[in-house]
Amino acid sequence: MQRYFVDQCLNPQDSFPLSRADSHHISRVLRMQIGDQVQVVDGNHQLYQAEIIDLADLVTVQLGDRLDIETELPVQVAVFSGLAKGDKFEWLVQKLTELGVYEFYPVAMRYSVAKWEPKKADKKVSRLQKIMQAAAEQSKRLVVPVCQPLHTFDQALSQLANYDYVIVAYEESAKQGERSQLAQLLNQVKPGERLALIFGPEGGLAPHEIEVLSQLENCYLVGLGPRIMRTETAPLYALACISYVCELN
């Protein structure tokens, strides 16, 4: 069932027009008809069954009952990632959305080979946001995760006080055979808590960055197992582990 996100807060039986983009998708791309069913998620992250009742210009839907289907991770996870090369971020944010991420921060780190020109950064962020929106619809999320603007390392650092845990993926921890810190930590996490996960770019985190991070209260340097993962694979691994512990175990 196709799912659309709207900003307003809704009630059962409401009828209202969808946005121009969603209307186009329904009438032109999917060629749906009056009487066909979709799902709508409102600004309060509530899910409704909805029926198409008008296809003129904008598509109008009438809501049915609220559906009680939880698809969000019970913890809020923000991924802070050093800028990666090529189009890696495009599929990283798609996959992270499928895996339940809440926010994504692109961070210009010391060893980032990729640079974002300030003029183009906003355009890149809105492209990533669109990918996250589409992935949220497809994976049946109740929340569209947010792609934050480009942050410098210091700007990212100043965000970290907002999280209960700051988890830094650190290759040296992995090399030294550190393998149990992540599991210990995830076993303590409680529903509703906020986790920040920090990943370096292809060149890794710089020694100065590690030093500053490790001085934060609630910061944990963790290994992610014995194999070396690419910069775009490690965040998926960590999100999958969080989902496993919080949703399957």
Add this chain to the structure above:
Amino acid sequence: MQRYFVDQCLNPQDSFPLSRADSHHISRVLRMQIGDQVQVVDGNHQLYQAEIIDLADLVTVQLGDRLDIETELPVQVAVFSGLAKGDKFEWLVQKLTELGVYEFYPVAMRYSVAKWEPKKADKKVSRLQKIMQAAAEQSKRLVVPVCQPLHTFDQALSQLANYDYVIVAYEESAKQGERSQLAQLLNQVKPGERLALIFGPEGGLAPHEIEVLSQLENCYLVGLGPRIMRTETAPLYALACISYVCELN
């Protein structure tokens, strides 16, 4: 440290020439010099430190000591995946290799939109195998996972008797809120056991395929959490969960 795989079985202090492809990579791509260090994994999956002692035509290395660094998953995981569209398999096998997969089976399933022409199937498989080889070197594996030839569903089925557990990712299980079967199962798995994971193509597994699979002894239909994952994301999620349970927990 750059890592190369060789077929022969080696002993400390052996000296021998590397293959033409590896020699080219060392001398032309990386422009390494005599005295530079690499790592070599032999046909017994043993890892050695090695020094470059000759760069003429083929590169000759002399082994030092055997290194005792384990980077393989303690269980052998085979992923059977329905043929997926576009180049999804290319990055899927790269990521699965980083996550520790042992074998990959491309399977023509009932609902596969993608079709592989018989003439081109071998070429596709050798391309996937090359990607797995490169990813094994980069992620510091001791084993290069194998990309098996294209299998029909029935051919795949006949392989499954070779595995201790057959784990089928089944969207209907997820929809019905089944969330604990995978965890229960992974908590029983013992080192050295062999796991087959089965994933449908974009259209999912066909009812007949599910029926046949579920009649196998040791077959488990499992949900992978509340969100709908794409066909190329679900295997990564499952591999990460297996690594978490077997290597981090």
